[in-house]
Amino acid sequence: xxxxxxxxxxxxxxxxxxxxxxxxxxxxxxxxxxxxxxxxxxxxxxxxxxxxxxxxxxxxxxxxxxxxxxxxxxxxxxxxxxxxxxxxxxxxxxxxxxxxxxxxxxxxxxxxxxxxxxxxxxxxxxxxxxxxxxxxxxxxxxxxxxxxxxxxxxxxxxxxxxxxxxxxxxxxxxxxxxxxxxxxxxxxxxxxxxxxxxxxxxxxxxxxxxxxxxxxxxxxxxxxxxxxxxxxxxxxxxxxxxxxxxxxxxxxxxxxxxxxxxxxxxxxxxxxxxxxxxxxxxxxxxxxxxxxxxxxxxxxxxxxxxxxxxxxxxxxxxxxxxxxxxxx
Amino acid sequence: xxxxxxxxxxxxxxxxxxxxxxxxxxxxxxxxxxxxxxxxxxxxxxxxxxxxxxxxxxxxxxxxxxxxxxxxxxxxxxxxxxxxxxxxxxxxxxxxxxxxxxxxxxxxxxxxxxxxxxxxxxxxxxxxxxxxxxxxxxxxxxxxxxxxxxxxxxxxxxxxxxxxxxxxxxxxxxxxxxxxxxxxxxxxxxxxxxxxxxxxxxxxxxxxxxxxxxxxxxxxxxxxxxxxxxxxxxxxxxxxxxxxxxxxxxxxxxxxxxxxxxxxxxxxxxxxxxxxxxxxxxxxxxxxxxxxxxxxxxxxxxxxxxxxxxxxxxxxxxxxxxxxxxxx
Numbered sequence: 001x002x003x004x005x006x007x008x009x010x011x012x013x014x015x016x017x018x019x020x021x022x023x024x025x026x027x028x029x030x031x032x033x034x035x036x037x038x039x040x041x042x043x044x045x046x047x048x049x050x051x052x053x054x055x056x057x058x059x060x061x062x063x064x065x066x067x068x069x070x071x072x073x074x075x076x077x078x079x080x081x082x083x084x085x086x087x088x089x090x091x092x093x094x095x096x097x098x099x100x101x102x103x104x105x106x107x108x109x110x111x112x113x114x115x116x117x118x119x120x121x122x123x124x125x126x127x128x129x130x131x132x133x134x135x136x137x138x139x140x141x142x143x144x145x146x147x148x149x150x151x152x153x154x155x156x157x158x159x160x161x162x163x164x165x166x167x168x169x170x171x172x173x174x175x176x177x178x179x180x181x182x183x184x185x186x187x188x189x190x191x192x193x194x195x196x197x198x199x200x201x202x203x204x205x206x207x208x209x210x211x212x213x214x215x216x217x218x219x220x221x222x223x224x225x226x227x228x229x230x231x232x233x234x235x236x237x238x239x240x241x242x243x244x245x246x247x248x249x250x251x252x253x254x255x256x257x258x259x260x261x262x263x264x265x266x267x268x269x270x271x272x273x274x275x276x277x278x279x280x281x282x283x284x285x286x287x288x289x290x291x292x293x294x295x296x297x298x299x300x301x302x303x304x305x306x307x308x309x310x311x312x313x314x315x316x317x318x319x320x321x322x323x324x325x326x327x328x
Numbered sequence: 329x330x331x332x333x334x335x336x337x338x339x340x341x342x343x344x345x346x347x348x349x350x351x352x353x354x355x356x357x358x359x360x361x362x363x364x365x366x367x368x369x370x371x372x373x374x375x376x377x378x379x380x381x382x383x384x385x386x387x388x389x390x391x392x393x394x395x396x397x398x399x400x401x402x403x404x405x406x407x408x409x410x411x412x413x414x415x416x417x418x419x420x421x422x423x424x425x426x427x428x429x430x431x432x433x434x435x436x437x438x439x440x441x442x443x444x445x446x447x448x449x450x451x452x453x454x455x456x457x458x459x460x461x462x463x464x465x466x467x468x469x470x471x472x473x474x475x476x477x478x479x480x481x482x483x484x485x486x487x488x489x490x491x492x493x494x495x496x497x498x499x500x501x502x503x504x505x506x507x508x509x510x511x512x513x514x515x516x517x518x519x520x521x522x523x524x525x526x527x528x529x530x531x532x533x534x535x536x537x538x539x540x541x542x543x544x545x546x547x548x549x550x551x552x553x554x555x556x557x558x559x560x561x562x563x564x565x566x567x568x569x570x571x572x573x574x575x576x577x578x579x580x581x582x583x584x585x586x587x588x589x590x591x592x593x594x595x596x597x598x599x600x601x602x603x604x605x606x607x608x609x610x611x612x613x614x615x616x617x618x619x620x621x622x623x624x625x626x627x628x629x630x631x632x633x634x635x636x637x638x639x640x641x642x643x644x645x646x647x648x649x650x651x652x653x654x655x656x
Contacts, residue, residue, distance in 0.1 A: 030373055030403040030406065030407065030542060030543065031371045031372060031373035031403055031404065031407045031409070031474065032371070032372055032373070033369050033370065033371055033372075033469070033472060033474050034369065034370040034371075034372055035364070035369045035370065035472065036363070036364065036370075041361050041362065041363045042361065042362040042363065042364075042370070043359050043360070043361055043362075044359060044360055044361075044362055044415060044448060044449060044464075044466075045358055045359035045360070045415075045449060046415040046416075046417050046449055046450045046451050046462075046464060047417065047451045048417035048418070048419055048451045048453050048460075048462065049453070050419055050453055050454075050455045050456075050457070050460075052456060053453065053454065053455060053456070054453070075358040075359055076359065078358065079357070079358065079359045081359070087372060087373075087374040087464050088374075089374050089375065089376035089462040090376075091376055091378055091460050120372060121372060121373060121374055122374045123374050123375045123376045123462070125376050125377070125378055125381065125382070126378075126381065127378045127381065127457065127458065127460065128378075128380060128381070128457070128458060129378070129455065129456070129457020129458045129460070130455065130456060130457045132376075132378075132419050132455065132457070132460045134374075134376065134417040134451070134462035136372075136374060136415050136464040138372075141361070144361060144363065146357075146359065146361050148357055149357050150357075214357075214358060215358065230357075
């Protein structure tokens with residue numbers, strides 16, 4: 001994992017991931033070159049994951065790699081950016097076996113093809129601790145119109161893509177299978193946890209339509225709190241309008257609090273955004289064109305924090321560890 | 329180190345590092361925007377460091393941070409790029425104390441001012457293992473003229489900036505003080521190990537002059553081997569011409585093999601490059617203007633690998649673990 005061994009590993013498993021990208025120089029240089037296309041600005045984001053903290057030690061290496069790439073592509077998508085390339089630094093445990101690394105690289109290769117991105121550079125080191133990966137993703141937005149967290153205005157509608165809570169339900173399934181689920185539903189939830197679906201086609205189509213956006217990674221309510229804070233507004237969310245998947249509904253049917261857990265569970269990697277009412281129709285057309293389901297789940301008000309309304313229109317009580325620390 | 333604690337840490341220690349950089353959005357968004365100046369291409373590079381592997385656990389946090397930033401700026405400099413910004417992902421041990429993080433951030437702040445770069449984004453996570461940091465540095469080159477490893481041609485001269493071996497001697501000093509050194513020399517060598525001097529002013533001035541370049545991080549001979557391989561040439565190095573610092577000379581005086589150790593020790597962070605003879609005078613003028621010492625240490629030949637010539641002009645014998653695995 002150092003010296004000549006490191007170079008051989010990079011050449012065998014990672015250099016092929018730069019194929020077709022002349023400015024990555026096959027990882028034979030210490031750096032790569034990058035030029036945004038005419039009229040585009042670059043958007044950059046970085047995330048780190050640690051074995052045993054962000055993924056389970058026995059998760060398949062392919063899905064660890066794909067999730068790492070996808071959570072970064074999700075950040076780009078929520079900013080309206082089209083993904084282009086990424087840099088990866090990998091700290092592999094000293095006793096890592098080469099097939100593990102090969103599988104990890106295969107996962108990246110698979111998703112590179114799917115999302116049209118390429119490895120641009122990085123670093124490989126050995127660690128006496130848990131495997132630790134850091135990925136810097138680079139995308140492009142036309143002009144300098146990156147979607148921000150700070151543009152929500154009172155009167156705007158709050159929307160979310162896809163379904164919420166599946167990632168959290170999937171993680172729970174890995175720990176303790178839920179008796180009400182079919183095998184297919186169980187597999188669906190685990191796949192949603194392990195292999196998020198970054199909304200890379202929806203995000204860029206929201207440019208000029210959404211007033212604020214972010215990706216849902218730490219839990220819908222907590223993340224919406226960032227939009228509230230950065231925009232200086234309050235958000236009112238209708239709990240019943242938050243879309244659950246059929247598998248999520250199967251859980252919530254016999255266990256109503258599961259619907260609330262879905263609102264605070266992480267690993268959704270959907271886009272939560274606000275849109276002025278006048279642009280709702282245009283946004284719905286854009287989402288239909290991207291073939292991504294979008295649901296209106298609430299509205300922006302004067303004030304601060306995130307309020308969750310129950311089925312009867314009254315705010316949920318906030319117990320200890322509940323929603324109150326998001327401010328109301 | 330997670331949830332609200334992470335946000336507070338970022339706000340207190342890392343958000344101030346984005347001051348004056350509107351497109352970093354004070355780290356309040358998940359991503360930052362970046363536009364190269366007109367006519368410039370971006371150059372990107374990434375390095376990771378692990379506690380106990382790349383630095384000593386009791387190294388001062390300021391110098392760990394500064395070295396991490398500087399080794400990446402050194403990569404950019406060797407490509408001819410002017411540094412602009414960086415992203416940082418930090419995996420802090422769960423029991424890290426906030427003063428340690430504050431000191432780490434102070435080190436970054438100090439070097440940001442010195443090198444004219446800014447934090448653009450990143451991620452902060454907790455790890456049960458050793459502290460692990462990854463830094464992606466972004467620079468600019470005019471046109472698309474990044475210096476490569478692959479342009480050396482037979483007849484070119486091999487050059488190196490500054491002095492070689494100090495980093496390795498400095499690391500040795502931390503383990504076992506050398507009896508022949510003054511206190512000032514000892515401090516100088518340790519500082520060279522802990523706080524490398526990336527040649528950010530020399531690098532860009534070599535554009536259009538050097539035919540190949542890289543920064544010396546893994547040992548001069550090993551790194552020159554990359555230029556030989558990527559350029560398809562052989563390099564002949566005159567050991568006596570490789571510049572040592574006064575402290576390095578003080579060690580080599582009573583211990584001649586130390587001169588050879590200097591050639592294979594790491595952590596120099598000087599620029600090694602090749603230059604066509606016709607451009608030697610122009611290169612020397614550029615180096616003088618950047619106020620960086622440059623020494624001619626050898627020449628490029630047909631063939632392959634790196635040959636080190638002793639004082640009498642004959643190649644050194646390659647013992648076990650010696651120079652032979654770099655190819656001759």
